[in-house]
Amino acid sequence: MPVMSAQNHKPQVLVIDDDPLFREMIRNMLQNDFRIQTAPTTEDGMRLFTDAAPDAVLLDLVMPGKDGIWALRAMRREDPTVAIAILTGHAALETAKEAISLGARFYIEKPVDAEELKRTLIRCVESTRQQRHQEQAVAEMKGLISDLHAELEKKERVLRQARCAVELMYDLSQPLESAVSQICSLEEYLSGNGNLGGPEHYQRLVKSFRLLERCMERCRLLTELSRALEQEDHPQSVSVADLLRRISDDARPWVRNAGISLDVRILVRNPSIRADPRLLEMAIRNILIRALHAAADNGGAVRLACVQETAAVELRVEDHGRGCDLEALSRRLRPHFSRRDVQTGAGMGLLLSGRVVQRYGGSFHVQSAPGKGTVVFIAFPL
The missing domain is CATH 3.40.50.2300 (Response regulator)
Known part of the structure; x- marks a missing residue:
């Protein structure tokens, strides 16, 4: 060299x-x-x-x-x-x-003056080199910060996937437990009798299959909603009343087959909010279907109410299902998830729906207790 x-x-x-x-x-x-x-x-x-x-x-x-x-x-x-x-x-x-x-x-x-000129130029050189060194240090720091942000984003994606997996298991646990219970009862009976033995056991088998179908439907809805959240949205004016009527009308056939009641009260003057209509419909539809599934376990009822206050439109979805203990769920999900995560949605479905509501400036809150059902409160400012 x-x-x-x-x-x-x-x-x-x-x-x-x-x-x-x-x-x-x-x-x-x-x-x-x-x-x-x-x-x-x-x-x-x-x-x-x-x-x-x-x-x-x-x-x-x-x-x-x-x-x-x-x-x-x-x-x-x-x-x-x-x-x-x-x-x-x-x-x-x-x-x-x-x-x-x-x-x-x-x-x-x-x-x-020669000496003054030399002293001045030496100071200039020192200043330039100091500035360049500082700029290089800042550039290196920005690069490190950028790398750190990229790494944090990767970890955040992994964390979101883990949270979705845990909450999906929670969402599916109740219908799966019911289906397994029905199938176990049939297994005990068949092990002693060798045949279905009558309409009662046939109905148990039908109920088990319906519960499994509900699990599949919930998986499909949550997958679609999760994917939609990752895509670019296209906000526009959305009529809240029209949206709720369409969602509730679509649910009527399922409600009749499940033997439960759906009480819909839309007491608004057709207010509009700005949101992506497809994403908002998926979120509210998911909330209603979750409530219907919960009510179907107990043969209960679901109430969907919408009222307009001075500066907001408020939506309430209430079911008489099994409910859940938010405190217990919070402890079960620690250390990865806080009680605040749980309160915004006891399960992946409500969590994702809550994110949609909050994306468009709305507030989202869940109340639930074992044996008392679940109530979801949503409010959009006007």
Whole structure:
């Protein structure tokens, strides 16, 4: 590897002055301590500034054509780390003040004192290198922060997937427990009798299959809603009353087959909110279906009510299902999930629906207790 010469270690100074004798004098004065490049015009100086990236610039403000102020502005735009010392005479003192306000670090009055010039340029070089070091440190820090954000996003995605998996298991646990209980009863009977033995056991088998169908339906709904949340939404004006009527009408056939009741009361003057209609419909439909499934376990009822207050439209979905203990669920999900996560949705379905509601400025709250059912409260500001 070739050894770098001492000349290459010297700081590089760009001198821009229209006087050839002055440029030569500066070169002779500084060449032992600096590498000197000179330019007779500001345009030539800017080309050298761009190509050579000097450690300091010595700039005469009074130049033919484009003056030193123009060059100063251009240099500050291109590389604000380079320290610039301006040359000025007593008559150009006001221009020198303007140059300082534009970012020049130092100014030197003509005629130039050699020692003062060297001291000033050394300070310029130190300032430039310090600025460059700081910029490099900031760039490295930004890179580290960017890498950290990317890593955190990966971990957050994994955490969301884990939370969805845990809450999906919770969502499916009740219907699966009921289905397994029915199947176990049938197994005990068949092990002793060898046949279905009558309509009672046949009904148990039918109920078990219906419970499993509900699990499959819930998985499908939650998968669709989860995917929709990751996609870009398209907000527009959505009629709350029309949306609720459509969702409740679609649920009527299932309600009749399940032998439960659905009481719908829409007491609003057809207010509108701004949201993605497909995503909002999926979220509210998911809340209603969860309530219907919960009520079907106990042969209970579901109430869907919507009222309009002065500054908000409020939605309430209440079921008379088994309910759940939010405190117990919170303890079961620790340390990964807080009680606040659980309260915003006792299960993946309500959690995802709550995210949709909150995305469009709404509030979302769940009340539930064992044996007392679950109530979901939603409010959208108008």
